[in-house]
Amino acid sequence: MNVPDDLKYTAEHEWIAIDGDSAKIGITDYAQCELGDIVFVELPGVGEQTKAAEPFGTIEAVKAVSELFAPLSGEVVEKNGQLEEQPELINTDPYGEGWIIKLKVGDDSEVANLLSPDAYKNEIG
Amino acid sequence: MEPKKTALYDTHINLGAKMVEFAGYWMPVQYSGIKEEHHCVRNSVGIFDVSHMGEFFFSGEKAADFLQKMTLNDISKLQLHRAQYSGMCYDDGGLVDDLIVYCFGDTYMAIVNAGNLQKDYDWLQQHLAAGVELEDRSEEFSLFAVQGRHAEATLQKLADIDLSEIKFYWFREGVLAGEKAFIARTGYTGEDGFEIGVDAARSPAVWNAILEAGSEFSIQPIGLAARDTLRLEMKYSLYGNDIDQTTNPIEAGLGWITKVDKGDFVGRDAIMKVKEAGPSRKLVGFEVKGRGLARHGYPIMKDGAEIGVVTSGTFSPSLEKGIGLGYVNIPHNEIGATIEISVRGKGIAAEVVKTPFYQRPY
Numbered sequence: 001m002n003v004p005d006d007l008k009y010t011a012e013h014e015w016i017a018i019d020g021d022s023a024k025i026g027i028t029d030y031a032q033c034e035l036g037d038i039v040f041v042e043l044p045g046v047g048e049q050t051k052a053a054e055p056f057g058t059i060e061a062v063k064a065v066s067e068l069f070a071p072l073s074g075e076v077v078e079k080n081g082q083l084e085e086q087p088e089l090i091n092t093d094p095y096g097e098g099w100i101i102k103l104k105v106g107d108d109s110e111v112a113n114l115l116s117p118d119a120y121k122n123e124i125g
Numbered sequence: 126m127e128p129k130k131t132a133l134y135d136t137h138i139n140l141g142a143k144m145v146e147f148a149g150y151w152m153p154v155q156y157s158g159i160k161e162e163h164h165c166v167r168n169s170v171g172i173f174d175v176s177h178m179g180e181f182f183f184s185g186e187k188a189a190d191f192l193q194k195m196t197l198n199d200i201s202k203l204q205l206h207r208a209q210y211s212g213m214c215y216d217d218g219g220l221v222d223d224l225i226v227y228c229f230g231d232t233y234m235a236i237v238n239a240g241n242l243q244k245d246y247d248w249l250q251q252h253l254a255a256g257v258e259l260e261d262r263s264e265e266f267s268l269f270a271v272q273g274r275h276a277e278a279t280l281q282k283l284a285d286i287d288l289s290e291i292k293f294y295w296f297r298e299g300v301l302a303g304e305k306a307f308i309a310r311t312g313y314t315g316e317d318g319f320e321i322g323v324d325a326a327r328s329p330a331v332w333n334a335i336l337e338a339g340s341e342f343s344i345q346p347i348g349l350a351a352r353d354t355l356r357l358e359m360k361y362s363l364y365g366n367d368i369d370q371t372t373n374p375i376e377a378g379l380g381w382i383t384k385v386d387k388g389d390f391v392g393r394d395a396i397m398k399v400k401e402a403g404p405s406r407k408l409v410g411f412e413v414k415g416r417g418l419a420r421h422g423y424p425i426m427k428d429g430a431e432i433g434v435v436t437s438g439t440f441s442p443s444l445e446k447g448i449g450l451g452y453v454n455i456p457h458n459e460i461g462a463t464i465e466i467s468v469r470g471k472g473i474a475a476e477v478v479k480t481p482f483y484q485r486p487y
Binding site: 036037039040042058060062063064065 | 154155158159160350353354416417418420439440442447469
């Protein structure tokens with residue numbers, strides 16, 4: 001499974017790219033593989049608040065629905081509009097075109113709770 | 126309890142399958158991906174390991190009488206080498222299981238759902254009369270389904286009998302890839318195809334021979350997840366989802382296999398009452414119009430009132446939209462009726478549509 005070195009992770013299989021006070025979020029290669037073919041993504045609107053460890057959206061795959069858990073508290077500043085028409089981008093390019101939302105980080109101290117690539121690799125065995 | 130393994134377990138692992146526990150067995154849920162596997166069956170040919178399913182044999186001079194009493198369909202219509210889709214009911218008309226009965230002359234075989242195997246066996250055993258022997262031979266057989274427009278051409282390379290002579294819901298005994306087999310023109314996908322029973326111990330070689338014979342058609346192994354999307358597009362019932370002990374065959378749309386005029390059978394009185402009064406609800410197929418997918422257990426609503434429940438729902442890879450099955454109270458079952466599926470508290474528009482959702486183009 002692909003686990004890029006330059007990202008942070010959560011045990012709920014999300015990746016986070018921190019850039020200043022902005023955090024770009026998606027799901028990991030492992031997660032998209034477990035979910036299988038993704039057909040819908042339901043996301044919060046720009047301006048809505050997320051709370052760390054609370055659900056912020058859902059992913060419908062052919063076989064099941066899963067919740068997306070916010071890795072960090074913050075405000076949604078952008079969502080990946082391409083996913084509306086092409087949710088399968090999460091399957092084909094989970095770390096690139098399949099990114100999900102961007103947050104303005106609300107509480108810097110939460111960043112320390114995120115997993116390093118090695119810690120995440122341990123998590124998925 | 127540790128799940129059991131079919132004879133193909135190692136083969137599935139080597140093919141890269143994702144294995145899950147299903148009905149007490151480790152089964153392949155997916156190989157290359159649900160959509161790809163689904164389209165492979167719709168456009169060419171795929172092979173499924175369904176060895177978890179059970180095979181019961183009925184012999185003795187009263188075998189036919191016993192099956193006539195225990196099953197819904199009319200056994201007297203069954204002749205040598207014919208197969209018959211049927212069901213079993215409790216006294217109250219609730220379904221014990223759905224099954225296929227095969228006639229080997231004086232002996233009959235029933236293929237039952239893996240998850241119901243013990244329950245079915247106990248139920249049959251309880252009603253067993255003199256002159257009938259019931260034998261559970263599930264462990265002896267591997268069962269494969271080869272489904273798709275190139276199924277016949279694939280299997281014909283390996284078979285010593287002319288498969289084109291086997292009509293829909295008929296079967297033959299023959300030799301397939303060097304092994305004794307029963308070959309039935311049946312399936313759970315809506316495509317042309319066969320279901321094959323072979324000796325479990327020798328079945329991995331047969332599986333591999335079929336994969337090789339089908340390679341010119343790009344045959345792929347197909348997991349349980351695509352089996353579910355394929356059967357759902359045909360509105361084929363799945364026991365435990367769409368039918369169970371709380372559903373009767375009339376409301377489930379299985380009136381066509383319930384032959385109340387054949388004489389007495391277990392559940393007949395209760396079923397007659399439903400037929401006379403008319404069912405209060407019916408199993409329907411619906412298309413989801415809004416964004417989201419229906420799933421088993423989601424409420425079905427109309428003008429704010431709950432009028433039914435989703436029993437199966439998925440994304441249809443052939444139609445590229447959300448589809449589902451569910452029980453809705455009469456008269457909301459009419460084709461074209463607009464309903465709402467309550468998806469995690471949010472109402473999503475859906476429409477009752479004609480089924481099957483999919484029709485094969487050949």
